[in-house]
Amino acid sequence: EPEVTQTPSHQVTQMGQEVILRCVPISNHLYFYWYRQILGQKVEFLVSFYNNEISEKSEIFDDQFSVERPDGSNFTLKIRSTKLEDSAMYFCASSEDRGGGQPQHFGDGTRLSIL
Amino acid sequence: RKEVEQDPGPFNVPEGATVAFNCTYSNSASQSFFWYRQDCRKEPKLLMSVYSSGNEDGRFTAQLNRASQYISLLIRDSKLSDSATYLCVAPYGNNRLAFGKGNQVVVIP
Numbered sequence: 766e767p768e769v770t771q772t773p774s775h776q777v778t779q780m781g782q783e784v785i786l787r788c789v790p791i792s793n794h795l796y797f798y799w800y801r802q803i804l805g806q807k808v809e810f811l812v813s814f815y816n817n818e819i820s821e822k823s824e825i826f827d828d829q830f831s832v833e834r835p836d837g838s839n840f841t842l843k844i845r846s847t848k849l850e851d852s853a854m855y856f857c858a859s860s861e862d863r864g865g866g867q868p869q870h871f872g873d874g875t876r877l878s879i880l
Numbered sequence: 881r882k883e884v885e886q887d888p889g890p891f892n893v894p895e896g897a898t899v900a901f902n903c904t905y906s907n908s909a910s911q912s913f914f915w916y917r918q919d920c921r922k923e924p925k926l927l928m929s930v931y932s933s934g935n936e937d938g939r940f941t942a943q944l945n946r947a948s949q950y951i952s953l954l955i956r957d958s959k960l961s962d963s964a965t966y967l968c969v970a971p972y973g974n975n976r977l978a979f980g981k982g983n984q985v986v987v988i989p
Contacts, residue, residue: 796975798975798976798977800977806981807967807979807980807981807982808924808967808977808979809979810976810977810978813974813975813976820974820975821973821974821975821976823976854921856923856924860975863974863975866911866912866929866931866971867975868914868926868929869977870926871923871924871925872923873922873923874922874923876921
């Protein structure tokens with residue numbers, strides 16, 4: 766069964782540094798997403814991406830964050846000037862189509878620890 | 881009202897028993913919903929999609945009540961491997977998913 770893959774599985778970074786989280790969505794999927802989950806809390810939406818542009822973003826996704834699809838397969842989340850509160854699991858997801866009827870398939874996440 | 885609300889539990893269930901729980905949602909325009917399963921520190925995995933009044937897949941049954949804006953999940957003949965957190969998920973906005981906090985199920989031998 767096709768999977769969403771994410772790298773690295775765990776990233777430890779000093780506060781103030783920049784990190785790039787990488788994702789390879791399922792190959793025939795057209796919509797890509799980033800979510801995060803702070804330990805003990807619910808999964809929160811960050812951003813959705815389609816046709817090389819952001820289609821929706823949450824309040825969390827401020828100027829510190831950016832997304833990019835640098836080639837035909839990778840989808841990246843960049844966090845600039847990281848803060849302690851950015852520590853969380855970051856999940857990438859993809860779906861074939863948009864709309865409420867389409868389930869999203871999640872990668873196994875990157876655990877980001879900010880020191 | 882929160883987008884998706886769930887009673888986190890935990891729900892301690894004897895092996896072989898049936899467990900059921902609900903979640904409520906606030907967006908009356910949502911047409912479909914999802915139950916995801918999440919194991920500790922793992923990614924959410926799609927368990928079931930709920931498009932109309934309900935859906936059944938083996939020991940799992942999901943029901944949707946649009947009038948009262950709630951979705952339920954029932955697990956029959958619980959197995960030890962069913963121990964996990966079950967996330968109620970509703971679509972909002974353009975194409976984002978709103979997650980509940982999850983119902984933690986612990987199946988006891």
